[in-house]
């Protein structure tokens with residue numbers, strides 16, 4: 338059973354998650370972080386940036402691996418996950434840019450990008466702490482319903498629901514890419530500590546399914562139940578169906 342921590346709001350949750358990450362980095366300056374995009378982890382990154390500044394934590398040797406990337410969006414597009422991770426994580430925390438990795442969503446990488454990314458994670462010694470959000474479809478990373486529990490980094494088709502959910506980041510829904518490259522559920526499960534964050538009523542079904550629903554690919558987040566070290570950090574609204 339995952340450890341479930343219910344907090345009043347996303348700010349408070351961000352502080353708790355940031356503390357866990359800061360302690361990890363203080364214990365191991367070469368820590369490997371798994372970082373997520375989306376709005377959910379933003380309070381964590383902000384709180385961690387403050388902690389890094391206040392306590393002068395050396396993050397120059399920390400490595401980071403993003404979960405996913407859109408396919409077919411130029412890397413310098415403002416909403417590419419390369420851009421988002423650079424803005425919200427690398428620059429805010431002051432990480433060394435060469436040590437921050439995002440999967441290659443370019444058409445050139447179609448055959449090789451998944452395996453190359455897996456190899457990079459292995460070479461880094463694996464992810465110590467993986468930050469996760471969860472989609473309303475129950476996806477983690479971009480592992481939409483139907484994703485194999487053993488899957489590794491690969492291309493996927495986004496569901497219509499996820500494209501609608503993410504349309505808020507684009508000028509129009511049609512601009513949301515149709516495909517992505519994402520770490521697989523098997524990849525995510527190899528991280529040593531999973532920290533899943535979720536806020537708001539819209540996430541309540543996905544959180545309940547992930548934490549205590551049947552384990553299976555129809556709700557990919559339910560894979561976390563098979564992991565020995567999971568922290569689920571949620572606000573009251575997201576916890577309301579537990």
Ligand code: GLP
Pocket residue numbers: 373374375376377378404405469470471472473477478479503
């Ligand atoms: C996004 C990302 C996921 C994220 C999820 C929830 O599209 N690929 O990694 O956890 O969907 O997003 P949000 O935090 O904005 O609700």
